[in-house]
Amino acid sequence: MVKSENYWISEHDGIQKEMLLIFNEYLLSLKLENKAKATITKYRSILERFLSECAVPLEEMTSENILQWLTAYSIDKKPRTIDLVLSSLSSFFTFCLEEDYMDDVVMKKRWRPTIPHSLPQFLDEYDYARVRLAIEKLSIRDRALVLFLFSSGCRRSEVSNLNITDVDLKKRTAEVIGKGNKKRTVHFSEECSFILKAYLETRTDQESDYLFINKFGNRLGTQGIYKVTTRVGTQAGLRRALNPHSCRHTFATRMLAKGATLEFIADELGHSDLNTTRGYARIPTEDMITAYQNMMG
Template sequence: MNLSNNYWISNNAAIPLENRKILNEFLLSYKLANKAEATITKYKSILERFLSECTVPIEELTSDDVLKWFNEYSIDKKEKTLDLVLSSLSSFFKFCIAEEYLGQMVIKKRWRPKIPHSLPKYLTEQEYARVKIAAEKLSIRDRALVLFLFSSGCRRSEVVQLTIKDVNIDRRTAEVKGKGKKIRHVHFSEECALILKDYLSTRLLKSTDPLFLNKHGKPLQQNGIYLVISKLGKLAKLNQSLHPHSCRHTFATNMLSKGAGLPFIADELGHSNLNTTRIYARIPTEDVILAYQNIMG
């Protein structure tokens, strides 16, 4: 992500000046709270649209004003999109109330769509085996990247920030900067360590260099990781697309099936809230399915 731009500042001229000033105070509060750039950018986009289309001064805003805008916005939108919009507006209005720009909450809980909790998309044992076989056809860099993603559970946004000094190959650990710039230590497999060592031996190294480079010798970006993993899914002839986050979900389900506790998995994944990790406990692992079949037939 490009941290040089002022992504937390809105210059949208369609927003009345006083409302834009309050919006920028809100966005700055998120920046100072070390919220992820992606989060701030998404909230900014949603709030800019709302405040440019609903131009009532914030101190005069009513539930009717918000509902009128929301009903118009909702046409042909997915429930998850609507839920995100309401969450963004709610966070903004809570800030406005705390700063005394608004007297009361102008969003009603009943407006929230009911969204079924879908299970994370992960690879089964057989699919994972096919992916690992297919990965052997990739370049040494791509093999190292794939093994690192599957055995560390890192987000691709975390991998692109890694430098060589962040990784201890002998101890098979890496110091990762996660959401909110929180530092955590993750682990990776012995196989990953061997391939990673081979990959790094092909490069002239400085400790501050990125762990993974693209073919032009520049830092590998998130889109580059996406392309590698997507290509791997096609090589493995999977029935569904393979995405970088599937590697993270597969890591978590593999850990769970091997007996790891949810608090340990949460630490490895960088979840600050254990409830985020609990969704993996709802996934029927191979062992659970086998036990069921043995008992029930």
């Protein structure tokens, strides 16, 4: 079993020794490219299964070998899962081609499944107001946490990794480390700054430097953050579960509705590709604003 600190190393005993050396060289290349830990871990897991079940030497690997394995694997799998598997295989075989471990292109674009383009899940003004009311009943830590998620648009991993020294309450900014270990500055609301200050005043000098901590004084993990948002969503009586990513989408939607440019939103969210942010442009903001006006006047 691979230790968590060596997530870019595979010790899978079902993979042939020569192939395992190439596979680990590939994983190391992802690490050196600053690919996210979650991405490397997913790719490693998928490719370990493929390389152990399709034990064909690289110089003999054909499209038929891959398609046969993929067909068997894809039974009862969702299109997005299949697409992730294909991305993993394509990445690995591209590496093998570039490093001259194989001569022929074995992946086919036509294998890609059709992925439905669903709108990002976000809270409309009515549900957002209900959550805001529910926040008032939370502990000071959880209030600060949820307000930070809603007003910064950060990923839950970025919030979990924050230290107190990363935050400037006066400027209302925080330095976060996003995907690919890229640093960026995010902003948060004045209300969030006020509640964060109140939360930090409850902390003792002996406690850790982590911004959000659990009851044991350790860093509040991503699962802990997820549980907080789920709980507040339930207390607010939302029709579907509230999660940190919903907070992130709600932040982007509200910024778009207020006239923020896609470039600004992309910078705040840490999107390296503006096309990722363009998904928010499909949100019917005018309808949302009209609904808000009808309810609130």
